[in-house]
Amino acid sequence: MKRNFFYRLAQTLFSQPVIPSEDPPPQIINVQPLQKNRSRMVADHNDPWISVSLLAENTYCPRAGIIQFEENLEDVGEEDMFIGSGQKQTELFYExxxxxxxxxxxxxxxxxxxxxxxxxxxxxxxxxxxxxxxxxxxxxxxxxxxxxxxxxxxxxxxxxxxxxxxxxxxxxxxxxxxxxxxxxxxxxxxxVHAYIPLFDHSQPIQLSWWNLMNAGFQLVRPIEQYRDPKWHLAGRPWRILVRGDVRIPVFRRRPNRNDKGNRLFKQHFVRMAAYCHLLEKCEHGKSPFGLVLEKGTYSCVTVPYNPSSKKAFHDSLIQARKTICNIGVLFPPPARNWQACIFCPHSRRERYTMASTCGNRFNWIPPNYRDQQSYY
Ligand code: SF4
Incomplete structure (x- = not known):
């Protein structure tokens, strides 16, 4: 106590008066940590929403992606029937x-x-x-x-x-x-015997629809679009096969022409990886592969959701964002392979005016199956 008293007395007698400084007190600024690890996949606020069908179309051809974006159609998980095909088939049952x-x-x-x-x-x-x-x-x-x-x-x-x-x-x-x-x-x-491929298979496997259905999968028809708000991605598979916490998205495509058989193309890998991503995000299940079903048949091919299809999906999503952001700035070239135009629904022409969706939008005449009757 005594020591404190003398200490305060000495301070009062010998200390200098405090002159207030004219400078404002230093401010404490909340510095946000730099988001070094922000994924390139996370969309900016202004980035457009990309539907899975737009993503696949843009992978097929950027012009098709733009047409899909401008038509503003929701993804329904299946392709248009092949142009020019008109044969009637008995309806197939999947359950x-x-x-x-x-x-x-x-x-x-x-x-x-x-x-x-x-x-x-x-x-x-x-x-x-x-x-x-x-x-x-x-x-x-x-x-x-x-x-x-x-x-x-x-x-x-x-x-x-x-x-x-x-x-x-x-x-x-x-x-x-x-x-x-x-x-x-x-x-x-x-x-058909029940069969489920290994979840970690790396190459597409040819299956019958009934392999999976007879193995106890339930068929679910999704009503709403699945959405990933962080990646601005939305899509709805044609059907989903459900067993426990496993979700297998199904995409129904038109049959290939010529000798291509059940061959898959890049847009199929991108599309199926996008569906698997959405199902894992929204349903919190496992989606180890997707299924591409050929329309009018029970013939399916698996598309593994592995690092290579994920990379193709990620690259394509970024590319699709660029395509859409640059509408009106860049004029995308047509598909490099003209076969793509011939089999593209956007090259389908009116019988009398010869107008086509792609032709009208990009002011040209895309090659069309009518020029190549030998395909039919
Ligand atoms: S017709 Fe050719 S250029 Fe036009 S969207 Fe189809 S593939 Fe692309």
Whole structure:
């Protein structure tokens, strides 16, 4: 206590008065740490949202990417049918339970149609009998005019029944044909063994749709777009195969032409990697590979979600952002390979005006399948 008293007294007597400085006190600035590790994939606030279909189209050809962006269509996870193809096919079923249910329903309809057909045949005999009875009564009563009127009416009825029988036969034939097709699908579906490829396979594997379905995957039809707000990426696969925490996105593509078979192209790897990324982000599941299903068949190819497809996806996303940001600044060249134009839906021309989507947008005439009839 004593020491503190003398110390304060000495301070008061001998210390210099404090003159306030005119400089403002130094400010403490909150310095944000430099984001050295900010991923190149994270989109800036002004970067456009890229849909997965835009991403794939831009990988195919930057002009196709721009058209896709300007049409502002949401991704639906499947390609347009091939230009020029018009053959009708029986609808394919992708779930065994639904296929079985449809066959049962069809069997009921066929039984019902048979009943109608037999009633129609019976009614012909009844109408013939009625015609004879009317003729006999009219003769007996000597009322030939009434007999003629009734006979004419019966004639019309007979004609109507006859037409109904022909329609009924044609409807029964088409139902039998449809049931035959569905039974073929069903027999094929149950004949395929269950198989799930290793999750870490590195090369695409050819599969049947039923390999995975028979292995216990459930088919889910996504309604909403999946979104990654950090990367400004949105997309919706055609279907998703779900088993536990595994999510396999499915993309349905048009069949390849010529001798390309089931060959995959860069845009398929990019697209499937983007879907796998979105599913892992939004559903917090594992998405080790995607599935490319050929339209009108059960033939599929896996697309592994591995470092090489991830890199292709990342590079393509950055490239797509650049393409969209530079609309009106740069004029992208057409696809380097003209085969790409020939098989591109944007080169499809109006029959009379010869106008095409790509031609109108970029003021040129893209090569089209009509120039190359030998492909068909
Ligand atoms: S027609 Fe050719 S240039 Fe035009 S979008 Fe298609 S591939 Fe690209």
């Amino acid at each position: 065994l339970a639904r296929l079985k249910q449809t066959i049962d329903q069809l069997n009921k309809t066929i039984r019902h149609s048979w009943k109608i057909f037999l009633w129609l045949v019976a009614s012909i005999f009844i109408s013939l009998l009625a015609a004879n009875v009317v003729a006999i009564i009219a003769n007996a009563l000597n009322a030939s005019s009434i007999g003629t009127i009734v006979m004419n009416l019966l004639g019309f009825l007979y004609l109507a029944i006859f037409i109904a029988i022909i329609i009924s036969i044609s409807s029964l034939t088409s139902k039998y044909f449809y049931r035959h097709e569905l039974k073929k699908q069903y027999n094929y579906a149950i004949s």
